[in-house]
Amino acid sequence: xxxxxxxxxxxxxxxxxxxxxxxxxxxxxxxxxxxxxxxxxxxxxxxxxxxxxxxxxxxxxxxxxxxxxxxxxxxxxxxxxxxxxxxxxxxxxxxxxxxxxxxxxxxxxxxxxxxxxxxxx
Amino acid sequence: xxxxxxxxxxxxxxxxxxxxxxxxxxxxxxxxxxxxxxxxxxxxxxxxxxxxxxxxxxxxxxxxxxxxxxxxxxxxxxxxxxxxxxxxxxxxxxxxxxxxxxxxxxxxxxxxxxxxxxxxxxxxxxxxxxxxxxxxxxxxxxxxxxxxxxxxxxxxxxxxxxxxxxxxxxxxxxxxxxxxxxxxxxxxxxxxxxxxxxxxxxxxxxxxxxxxxxxxxxxxxxxxxxxxxxxxxxxxxxxxxxxxxxxxxxxxxxxxxxxxxxxxxxxxxxxxxxxxxxxxxxxx
Ligand SMILES: C[S@@+](CC[C@H](N)C(=O)[O-])C[C@H]1O[C@@H](n2cnc3c(N)ncnc32)[C@H](O)[C@@H]1O
Numbered sequence: 001x002x003x004x005x006x007x008x009x010x011x012x013x014x015x016x017x018x019x020x021x022x023x024x025x026x027x028x029x030x031x032x033x034x035x036x037x038x039x040x041x042x043x044x045x046x047x048x049x050x051x052x053x054x055x056x057x058x059x060x061x062x063x064x065x066x067x068x069x070x071x072x073x074x075x076x077x078x079x080x081x082x083x084x085x086x087x088x089x090x091x092x093x094x095x096x097x098x099x100x101x102x103x104x105x106x107x108x109x110x111x112x113x114x115x116x117x118x119x120x121x
Numbered sequence: 122x123x124x125x126x127x128x129x130x131x132x133x134x135x136x137x138x139x140x141x142x143x144x145x146x147x148x149x150x151x152x153x154x155x156x157x158x159x160x161x162x163x164x165x166x167x168x169x170x171x172x173x174x175x176x177x178x179x180x181x182x183x184x185x186x187x188x189x190x191x192x193x194x195x196x197x198x199x200x201x202x203x204x205x206x207x208x209x210x211x212x213x214x215x216x217x218x219x220x221x222x223x224x225x226x227x228x229x230x231x232x233x234x235x236x237x238x239x240x241x242x243x244x245x246x247x248x249x250x251x252x253x254x255x256x257x258x259x260x261x262x263x264x265x266x267x268x269x270x271x272x273x274x275x276x277x278x279x280x281x282x283x284x285x286x287x288x289x290x291x292x293x294x295x296x297x298x299x300x301x302x303x304x305x306x307x308x309x310x311x312x313x314x315x316x317x318x319x320x321x322x323x324x325x326x327x328x329x330x331x332x333x334x335x336x337x338x339x340x341x342x343x344x345x346x347x348x349x350x351x352x353x354x355x356x357x358x359x360x361x362x363x364x365x366x367x368x369x370x371x372x373x374x375x376x377x378x379x380x381x382x383x384x385x386x387x388x389x390x391x392x393x394x395x396x397x398x399x400x401x402x403x404x405x
Contacts, residue, residue: 085278087296090287101287103278109195110282117286 002120003027003044007037007060008052008081013104017050017081020108024121034058038066045072048120050102050111053082053093061096068097077118081106122151126170130185133173138186138263139319139340139348153188187264191339194232195283197239199366202332205386206243210361214329215250217359222254227328229318229352230336231260234271235280237311238303240332242293244310259325261316272313274303318348322355329357334385335365342373349375358391 004026006017011032018028029046031037035058037049049067053060060080067073077099084090085103093101100114115121122130130150131142142150151166158169161181173182197203214224228237237260244256262268281290281301294301316322318336331352337345349362353376356362362377364370364385370377377387 085296087291090291094287094291103282105279106282107279110279113284114282114287 001025001027002047003029004048004050004120005029005031005037005040005046005076006050007031007034007055007063008050009033009055010052013052013081017111020111021050021115023108024112024115034060034063034066037063038070041067041070041073041076046076048077048079048115048118050079050081051098053080053084053089061093064093064096064098077115077120079111079114079118081111122147122166122170126167126174129174130170133182134186134189135341135344137182137319138190138317139344140186140189141339141341141344142189150189154185157184157188183265187266190264190267192232192264192267194235194335195280196235197284198236198334199385200284201366201384202334202363202386203239203243205363205380205383206240206330207246209380209383209386210330211244211247211250213359215247218254218329223256224251224254224330225257225259225326225328226330227325227332227355228258228260229331229333231262231267231271231313232264233267233276233280234260234274234311234313235284236260236332236334237271237313238274238307239284241307241310242289245307256310258311259328260311260313261322261325263315263317265315268313268315271311272308274308275300276303277301319344322351325355327355327357327360329360330363331356331360332363334363334368337368338365346373346375349373349377353377353389356389358389360389362387362389 004021006014006028008014009032014030021028029040031040033055051060064078079100079102080093080098081102081104083104090101099118102110102114112121127147134140134142154166154169158166163169163172173185218224226240228240231237237258240258244251275297277300281294293304293307333352366385370387376390378390380386380388
């Protein structure tokens with residue numbers, strides 16, 4: 001069973017994402033900011049990460065940069081999932097090593113098609 | 122809506138658009154047409170249907186038909202047809218048409234344009250092999266409303282995310298307020314026009330590939346057969362037909378054979394081999 005880490009400071013979003021991804025047979029863990037997400041990745045690298053951008057403590061962009069420089073940190077497929085929908089922001093995220101990008105609001109079709117796109121489904 | 126009005130409406134829809142509505146779809150009629158009645162200042166759905174029956178307003182019938190169409194679509198829908206275009210149809214047709222260097226593709230019920238634009242993006246991946254070729258993508262739909270939207274090439278954030286990888290979106294769309302605008306290059310490649318598949322479409326000419334996806338499902342068997350038989354006449358003898366993922370040609374007796382391991386893809390059977398006994402059973 002593939003493991004996906006859902007990183008978002010909103011518990012509602014985490015719950016919705018969990019429901020969608022559990023429906024696709026993922027094992028889910030959750031983090032509410034970049035710092036606790038990094039701690040979880042140090043323990044066990046997930047196969048996929050659904051990542052919010054704007055979060056307190058450490059935001060998604062800084063998390064991604066830190067992750068990609070960690071040993072084994074290039075392995076997880078990272079799908080941004082954020083209200084940031086400006087081309088310049090999307091481009092910045094992709095350059096920093098994101099694999100896919102979802103602009104909120106989303107639905108289960110969008111999430112599953114993006115996870116399929118990066119080869120997790 | 123009285124039973125007689127419902128009966129008139131289903132017959133009207135079938136005659137004019139091929140869309141077959143069963144008794145069990147009353148709720149659908151109500152959900153789709155009640156807002157239209159309100160918009161036209163009519164007191165009830167019954168009044169709307171009477172208006173159509175008496176020819177109250179020339180475009181009222183068209184508006185009813187448009188409201189009853191299902192326009193659900195998305196970019197690269199089902200994935201496999203576009204993969205098949207890239208991996209099977211184009212390699213074969215590029216070799217076969219190397220002398221005339223001309224390709225014609227028809228999206229026969231294109232809705233808001235995602236299908237023909239996905240075809241255009243797929244062709245882009247073969248730009249080198251197709252340099253100097255004349256490529257025509259014709260996209261048609263019964264509904265003037267969806268054709269106008271397709272032509273505008275302006276999509277919501279939601280629409281551009283359905284089926285489009287982010288890199289493909291970035292490469293082909295620009296932000297326009299809260300919408301996303303398809304590139305002028307892609308927009309110019311697709312020729313949109315309204316067309317009812319029940320009417321004669323022989324003037325469109327011959328195509329190498331016909332996408333006719335997720336529209337025949339609304340028709341009864343006789344209408345399906347008629348549309349496909351006429352489509353076959355407009356398809357090159359070594360051309361292809363692409364249907365929706367859940368659609369089959371079972372027992373329709375039309376001159377196409379499924380391409381193994383390519384869901385939704387059918388190859389035109391050349392007319393020399395075109396004896397009725399050859400298909401029907403074979404395609405079922
Ligand atoms: C569900 S959409 C399919 C769009 C696209 N081909 C796809 O597969 O995503 C069906 C379309 O068929 C169109 N349609 C219905 N009856 C038609 C007819 N008689 N002639 C042409 N188009 C028709 C509708 O207007 C609608 O846009």
